[in-house]
Amino acid sequence: MSETRAAMASKILNGIEKYEPQVKAFTSYDPVRIRQDADMASPGPLLGMSVGVKDIIDTVHYPTSHGSPIYAGYHAPSDAACVTQLKTAGAVCVGKTVTTEFAFFSPGPTVNPYDVARTPGGSSSGSAAAVAVGMVDIGLASQTAASLTRPASYCGIVGFKPSYGRYAAAGIKSLAPSFDTLGTMTRDVATAALADGVLKGPTAVPSTFKPQRPSTIGICRTPHWDAAEEATQKAIEKAGVLFSEEVQVTYIDLEDFAEAADLHITIMSYEAAQALGWEYADRRPLLSSQIVGLLEAGKQIDYATYRAALARAEELRCLMADIFANYDVLVAPAAPGEAPLAESGTGSPLFSRLWTLLRLPTVTLPGLTSSSGLPVGVQLLSAYGTDEDLLNWAGWAETILPPRPFPSMCI
Amino acid sequence: MSETRAAMASKILNGIEKYEPQVKAFTSYDPVRIRQDADMASPGPLLGMSVGVKDIIDTVHYPTSHGSPIYAGYHAPSDAACVTQLKTAGAVCVGKTVTTEFAFFSPGPTVNPYDVARTPGGSSSGSAAAVAVGMVDIGLASQTAASLTRPASYCGIVGFKPSYGRYAAAGIKSLAPSFDTLGTMTRDVATAALADGVLKGPTAVPSTFKPQRPSTIGICRTPHWDAAEEATQKAIEKAGVLFSEEVQVTYIDLEDFAEAADLHITIMSYEAAQALGWEYADRRPLLSSQIVGLLEAGKQIDYATYRAALARAEELRCLMADIFANYDVLVAPAAPGEAPLAESGTGSPLFSRLWTLLRLPTVTLPGLTSSSGLPVGVQLLSAYGTDEDLLNWAGWAETILPPRPFPSMCI
Structure with a gap:
């Protein structure tokens, strides 16, 4: 060996x-x-x-x-x-x-x-x-x-x-x-x-990674900024301050995209009810109440509603493509706050539904923390298909943010 | 029971x-x-x-x-x-x-x-x-x-x-x-x-099927008309004559779409080399030479070429959407001719690569035959997402074409 x-x-x-x-x-x-x-x-x-x-x-x-x-x-x-x-x-x-x-x-x-x-x-x-x-x-x-x-x-x-x-x-x-x-x-x-x-392909190719400063950054508080807890609000503000020392930074909210979260839920529910159809039909007693709820919600949605949601999602993707004419990178909350206590579940997906619906590449970066020292990530986004650029820009952003804190059990 | x-x-x-x-x-x-x-x-x-x-x-x-x-x-x-x-x-x-x-x-x-x-x-x-x-x-x-x-x-x-x-x-x-x-x-x-x-969905809905005459039909010989054998050329001509008795029919070739077949092959090869990656890496001796050839071709394609083919395919889809402003239905060859002898393989996919690349709904209809009495289908196509309309139009076309001949072994 x-x-x-x-x-x-x-x-x-x-x-x-x-x-x-x-x-x-x-x-x-x-x-x-x-x-x-x-x-x-x-x-x-x-x-x-x-x-x-x-x-x-x-x-x-x-x-x-x-x-x-x-x-x-x-x-x-x-x-x-x-x-x-x-x-x-x-x-x-x-x-x-x-x-x-x-x-x-x-x-x-x-x-x-x-x-x-x-x-x-x-x-x-x-x-x-x-x-x-x-x-x-x-x-x-x-x-x-x-x-x-x-x-x-x-x-x-x-x-x-x-x-x-x-x-x-x-x-x-x-x-x-x-x-x-x-x-x-x-x-x-x-x-x-x-x-x-x-x-990314059937044949491995060498990484072209080269950290690079973006020209423009939009700090995107998203239409759900009210749902951001203090830890996340401070993390986004801190990231904005740090990035603005080197790059032109603008603040945007994208209120036009407020419907994205509901569109995401409609499409996801409809498709999940198909994808997990056998499990629901033949193994229901072994499913959690959360999954059963998702699948039953999906079964209530008719095809026209589902198709309309898909069509609207495609329109929002085009709208977002226009926005990226003005920004290399958007920076947005990665989660509402620090990790919740385990008994309350795995946390809210609210701050990612929009980006998942839009199919954009995202890089979540560590380094910022809540007042209790727990990690609070921020996510960087760029236009569809610009994944290599995004990784390069994220490589730069990584050097601007503080180093990630070590988990307590590793110290 | x-x-x-x-x-x-x-x-x-x-x-x-x-x-x-x-x-x-x-x-x-x-x-x-x-x-x-x-x-x-x-x-x-x-x-x-x-x-x-x-x-x-x-x-x-x-x-x-x-x-x-x-x-x-x-x-x-x-x-x-x-x-x-x-x-x-x-x-x-x-x-x-x-x-x-x-x-x-x-x-x-x-x-x-x-x-x-x-x-x-x-x-x-x-x-x-x-x-x-x-x-x-x-x-x-x-x-x-x-x-x-x-x-x-x-x-x-x-x-x-x-x-x-x-x-x-x-x-x-x-x-x-x-x-x-x-x-x-x-x-x-x-x-x-x-x-x-x-x-089409997680919950069955009653069929809305109601045969209906389309307003306009384009007979699309496709850029590969030269590859159509006599049986298929005659089938398309016959369909054109039959349909033109009830509907306005125009003849088009779509020469602008000649590149579609190559784009289809590029994308299919690249993706197949990923999808069947394990079979190639770990079970190669059990694969046919045809599959090995496909996967090895896919491995030669670089990511930029693949992405360019995807982007061009998307452009062709938009071009085709414009064409459907003028036609309810296109009628095109379904295959180069009657079924070939078994020893020569399963037949050429040439006449479907374009439509698969464009992601359009298609209905292949029987009824026409070669000079030796073998089935020669024609395919009907409509705009992306108009599947229910297409089924209704195909229901009408089915009544215009001759009834399908019974297989010899069923008589």
Whole structure:
């Protein structure tokens, strides 16, 4: 075993031994397989890197439970496209990470590494927590409403949700196909860019990452600014002040987009009621009340209403494209505030529904904190399809924001 | 067991007994289960109807092999969304129907019911042949290039490929997600419309089908008219003559769209290389040379080329939307000619790549024949999202064209 490969296996296993009993980020992992996979890792651009795979993503060697007892112990017949891409590029798949039930709201056992009484956020809970404490370098995550941005914000890490459709979805359990987007969680933007070179196509390409200052930034408080708690309001103000030292900054609210959250809920409900139709028809007693509520709401929506919502969403995408004529980057709240206490759920998705509906690329950045020292992320957005630019701009912004605070359990 | 349910089971089993030994349309079916399912069928709008499920679509009770030895005997953990929708609406799932390998080119054992030496077409081979001889009322089919239109044309049945995204894709093996479209094969347009009311949403709605004469028809010979064999050239001319007796007909070629076929191939190859990444990386010796060729071609395409093709496809969709300001319906070739001999493959997809790229709804209609009496379909198209109108117009066109000829083995 080469030095890199041996070091990789040791680093992974030490991290798991140290943090997993408390964090509970994994649904499954296997030390024997981790050593084997590290030993056999391909000599690609991700050699030396470890990956945690959200448990709605198919893997041959670990069960894929979708966070549901219906799929307990289910073994997929093949790896999802993204898993093959990462492994072929040299990464080691450490195991499967906890998701909420079908990437919706009903939470799993993972805790927030900054405060074990708090939620890590959903639905990409396990990947976020595993990255935050360093158990993996790359966490595969997904977003249909706010499932990547929110846990990235709560766990003080970088979350990259690319433009809709940039990464292949084959082998990922669908919730609402108009929105389902695979993305990554990492501890820095450079790693997200490295993974992007691997995940965006069938053949890995070297990262072109080069941090770069944007020309213009819009601070977008969104139509839901009233729902932002003090911690988030201060974080956005702080980011505005820091960025304005180097770049022209404007404040906007996008009141015209207030309807986006409702459109998002309509489309998501309708599509989820189809995507999880079998589970509802044949396994209803094993579904949570949250999922049953979502699916039954979807069944009440008629096709004309659904089509009208899709058409209006497309109009809003065109409106937003015009706005990006004036801004390289928008900066917006990533979540209403710091991570809530676990008993109150996984947090509100309100501040991401708009961006998910618009299919824009987003990077959530850590560094800012609430008065109690908990992470409060901010998200950067850019025009559809400008993912590489956004990563470069986020690389610059990362150097402007304070360094991310370490989780208490890592100190 | 009610009379309807008992009659349904008998009809299904008699059909299978009579035709399946020769047609070889199914990869699996189970008489005991068929009787059970008929007995328990839901009292919905499809009660009394039988369905054959293309074997790239997940089913709990039958293996899902994707036409590949890699998945021989694989049992999916859940039914695909479309299967649940049909069953909930009262239909009985008869079994799984033969597909080419991963819905690409490498053929299965099914024969053409009009001439057993000829191909039924790919990739929805089994569904097409099963519908043609009456073994099922509804064949679930899919199209990424020409996989629904071509076998419908070769087997003398109605093929409905809805607007891209109209039917849920959850639980269907993906080949190229930008194009993969679930559709139906039936013996008449009314049945396609009935199934449409069930497949377009999580809750079945009654069919609104009402045959209606369109105001304007464009006979679209497409930029590939030179590739149309005599049988297809005559079929299109005949359709033009028949339709012009009742509706204003214009002839167009759409030379501006000649690039569409190459764009389609670029996008399909790139996406297939991702979607089937695991099969290529881990099971290559079990793949056909056709699939390996597709995937290796996809791996040679860089991301910028792929994105440019996607952007150009979007431009062509807008151009085509303008054209539909002048036509309710376009009529175009469904395939180059009658079904080729089986040893030469499943036929050319050339005449459908354009429409698949444009994501338009299409209905393939039977009735016309070659000089040797074999079916030669024509396809009707309308603007994106006008699926219900198209079904109504196709219902009218169905009455104008000659009745479909019966397969020789049914006489």
